[in-house]
Amino acid sequence: MVTTAQQVRVVLADVTDPEIPVVTIEDLGILRDVQVEGEHITVTITPTYSGCPAMQEIRADVLIALAAHGWVDVEVREVLSPAWTTDWLTERGRTKLQDYGIAPPGRGPVSLTLQSRPRCPQCDGSQTELLSAFASTSCQSLWRCLVCREPFSQFKAH
Amino acid sequence: RDEPDWTNALLMEVEGGDFGRTMARQLLVAAYQLPLWQELMASADSQIAGVAGKAGKEVAYHLDHATTWVVRLGDGTPESHHRMQTGLDDVWPYSYELFERDELLDRLVARGIAADPDRLAGPWRATVEAVLAEATLTVPETTWRPTGGRSGRHTTTFGFLLAELQHLHRSHPGARW
Numbered sequence: 001m002v003t004t005a006q007q008v009r010v011v012l013a014d015v016t017d018p019e020i021p022v023v024t025i026e027d028l029g030i031l032r033d034v035q036v037e038g039e040h041i042t043v044t045i046t047p048t049y050s051g052c053p054a055m056q057e058i059r060a061d062v063l064i065a066l067a068a069h070g071w072v073d074v075e076v077r078e079v080l081s082p083a084w085t086t087d088w089l090t091e092r093g094r095t096k097l098q099d100y101g102i103a104p105p106g107r108g109p110v111s112l113t114l115q116s117r118p119r120c121p122q123c124d125g126s127q128t129e130l131l132s133a134f135a136s137t138s139c140q141s142l143w144r145c146l147v148c149r150e151p152f153s154q155f156k157a158h
Numbered sequence: 159r160d161e162p163d164w165t166n167a168l169l170m171e172v173e174g175g176d177f178g179r180t181m182a183r184q185l186l187v188a189a190y191q192l193p194l195w196q197e198l199m200a201s202a203d204s205q206i207a208g209v210a211g212k213a214g215k216e217v218a219y220h221l222d223h224a225t226t227w228v229v230r231l232g233d234g235t236p237e238s239h240h241r242m243q244t245g246l247d248d249v250w251p252y253s254y255e256l257f258e259r260d261e262l263l264d265r266l267v268a269r270g271i272a273a274d275p276d277r278l279a280g281p282w283r284a285t286v287e288a289v290l291a292e293a294t295l296t297v298p299e300t301t302w303r304p305t306g307g308r309s310g311r312h313t314t315t316f317g318f319l320l321a322e323l324q325h326l327h328r329s330h331p332g333a334r335w
Contacts (some may be wrong), residue, residue, distance in 0.1 A: 050212055080205075081204075084212070133223060157218075
C-alpha cells in the first residue's frame with residue numbers, strides 16, 4: 001500500500017503540544033510540511049521560540065506517532081524561515097485555548113504594558129490586570145480578572 | 159574547549175547577581191541586539207538571516223522587560239535608585255566592546271555576512287539614553303573600556319562559568335542521553 005502525505009498529515013494532526021494538550025501542532029502552525037518519497041517521510045516543523053524546551057518533545061512525539069503506524073523511515077527537519085508567529089494560530093486553536101482557560105494572544109509582539117488587556121476566559125470580564133510577564137511557561141503571561149477574581153494565563157503574542 | 163577558544167563580548171559573561179546590575183546588563187545587551195538582528199536579517203548567510211528573523215522578535219520582549227525594571231528601579235525609592243545607578247555604572251564600561259571593529263569583522267561586513275557596528279551604535283545610544291532619562295538615571299562616563307573577549311581573553315568569571323557548564327561533559331566524555 002502506498003503511503004501518501006495526506007495520510008501522514010492526518011496522523012500528525014493529532015500530535016498535541018506537550019504543555020497545552022488541547023492544541024495540536026497543526027493548530028499552532030508548528031507543522032509546516034510533509035513529503036513522502038517511497039518509504040521515506042520528511043516532516044518539516046518550525047520552532048516557536050528559540051530555546052523552547054517543548055520542541056524536543058514535539059520532535060519525539062512526531063516520531064512516536066508515525067512509528068505507531070509502522071512508519072519508521074522518518075526525518076524531522078526544522079526550518080527557521082519564515083519565522084514562526086502566533087498569527088499562525090488557527091481560529092480553532094484560539095477557541096480551544098480559550099475553552100481551556102488560557103487567553104489567546106493578541107496581535108504583536110507588543111509591550112505587555114501597552115497592549116489591550118485580555119478578556120477573562122472564565123467569565124469574559126473586561127477588567128483584568130497583569131500580575132507577571134511570565135506564567136507557567138515563559139511564553140505565557142499571568143493575569144487576574146478583577147470581576148471574578150480568578151487568575152489566568154495569556155499566550156503572549158509573538 | 160578552554161577559555162581562549164571561546165569568543166564573546168565580555169558584557170555577556172559579566173556577573174549578574176544584584177538585580178539592578180542584571181537589569182542594567184539586560185538593557186544594554188537587548189538595546190544592542192535589536193538593531194543587530196535587524197541588520198542581520200539581510201545577512202548573506204541564510205542561516206544567520208533565519209536566526210535573526212526569530213531572535214529579532216524575541217529581543218523586543220527582552221528590551222521591554224529590562225526597560226520596565228530599569229525605569230521602575232531608577233524612578234523608585236532613593237534606595238532602589240542608588241542600587242540601579244550603581245548596577246548601571248558597574249556594567250557600562252563593558253558596552254564599548256560591542257561596537258569595536260577588527261580585521262575579521264571588517265572582512266565579514268564587506269561580504270555582507272556580519273552587521274556593521276557603526277550602524278548599531280547610534281540606535282543603541284538613542285534607546286539606552288531614552289530609558290535612562292525616563293528612569294532619572296545618569297549616563298555613566300568612563301575611560302576604562304575592557305576588551306578582549308572576542309579574541310578569547312576573558313574575565314575571571316568566565317572560568318567559573320565554563321567549569322559549571324562543562325562539568326558533566328568533562329566528567330563523562332562522549333555522554334549521550
